[in-house]
Amino acid sequence: MAKIINGKKIATEFCDSVRDRVSELKMRGISPRIALINASNDPASEIYVSKKEALAASVGIESDIYKFTKGTKEADIIELIEKLNNDEKVHAILLQSPLMEGLRFRELINHISPNKDVDGLTSVNQGRLFSGEPGLVPCTPLGVLHLIHSVHEKIAGLHAVVIGRSSIVGRPMTLLLLNANCTVTALHSYSRNLEEVCKTADILVSATGHPKIVGKNFIKPGATVIDVGITRVIEADGTRKIIGDVDFDEVSEIAGAITPVPNGVGPMTVAYLMYNTLKLACCY
Numbered sequence: 001m002a003k004i005i006n007g008k009k010i011a012t013e014f015c016d017s018v019r020d021r022v023s024e025l026k027m028r029g030i031s032p033r034i035a036l037i038n039a040s041n042d043p044a045s046e047i048y049v050s051k052k053e054a055l056a057a058s059v060g061i062e063s064d065i066y067k068f069t070k071g072t073k074e075a076d077i078i079e080l081i082e083k084l085n086n087d088e089k090v091h092a093i094l095l096q097s098p099l100m101e102g103l104r105f106r107e108l109i110n111h112i113s114p115n116k117d118v119d120g121l122t123s124v125n126q127g128r129l130f131s132g133e134p135g136l137v138p139c140t141p142l143g144v145l146h147l148i149h150s151v152h153e154k155i156a157g158l159h160a161v162v163i164g165r166s167s168i169v170g171r172p173m174t175l176l177l178l179n180a181n182c183t184v185t186a187l188h189s190y191s192r193n194l195e196e197v198c199k200t201a202d203i204l205v206s207a208t209g210h211p212k213i214v215g216k217n218f219i220k221p222g223a224t225v226i227d228v229g230i231t232r233v234i235e236a237d238g239t240r241k242i243i244g245d246v247d248f249d250e251v252s253e254i255a256g257a258i259t260p261v262p263n264g265v266g267p268m269t270v271a272y273l274m275y276n277t278l279k280l281a282c283c284y
């Protein structure tokens with residue numbers, strides 16, 4: 001039976017260290033502040049933004065939510081971003097995705113100053129990650145790497161397989177693991193023989209959003225399996241549930257370590273949002 005990687009506990013401990021460093025920074029007269037821009041009409045985004053606001057408050061980070069409603073134009077958001085870029089009190093800017101229809105994420109994200117780009121999604125920060133230079137890295141892959149290190153002291157030379165290649169999860173995850181000297185295979189919807197390739201992984205990270213796509217036949221005995229996927233479902237009795245990419249029950253019989261959904265990667269993503277805000281407040 002696999003060791004269950006308790007993302008909630010690890011994230012809580014990590015946030016304690018962020019809180020301590022925020023206090024130190026405040027004593028030096030710097031009060032870290034994040035702007036949360038919500039131009040989404042996805043109800044889940046509302047929940048995510050409130051969770052980020054609550055966690056920020058709990059670690060001593062100031063936050064402001066900017067909510068946009070239907071009919072918003074890209075120019076309105078760009079105007080706000082430029083105002084925030086020039087506001088010395090604001091250290092970090094987050095643009096919550098998905099955006100409502102008619103708004104282009106890549107067009108808007110690149111208006112955020114790379115020095116306030118808390119989720120490392122501007123082309124400048126993605127380029128820095130690509131070339132192995134220091135910069136801001138997306139929060140979810142950073143959280144995943146932290147979870148991997150909770151079970152592996154050293155990962156250099158291990159074979160890591162990442163399923164998914166989005167610019168927010170899969171692609172930066174692949175690069176982070178490559179920069180950490182893993183041998184990395186990136187899989188996506190055109191990849192063939194998914195099962196066979198995954199079965200060679202010492203570390204398997206799945207980020208597709210397809211519930212239970214990763215079954216026991218994908219797993220090398222003893223492998224570390226990190227499930228990033230989140231799919232919301234409503235059960236026959238009306239209860240709401242979230243399901244990961246990994247069939248937890250059968251995979252946990254074979255894997256060496258595994259993250260659950262919920263309470264695996266999710267809490268680490270928000271914890272690293274706090275960490276990145278702190279980093280921007282003290283180092284940029």
Ligand code: NDP
Nearest residue numbers: 140164165166169188189207208209228229230265266269
């Ligand atoms: P995207 O939809 O942007 O990307 C999904 C990726 O999975 C794509 O690269 C796609 O390939 C690949 N894919 C889809 N189907 C298959 C398949 N059958 N076989 C192989 N690859 C496949 O999603 P995100 O990257 O934004 O998010 C992925 C999942 O992670 C979602 O469930 C999301 O909710 C969750 N998530 C969780 C977070 C957390 O904190 N736990 C944070 C962020 C996301 P292709 O490029 O070819 O289309």
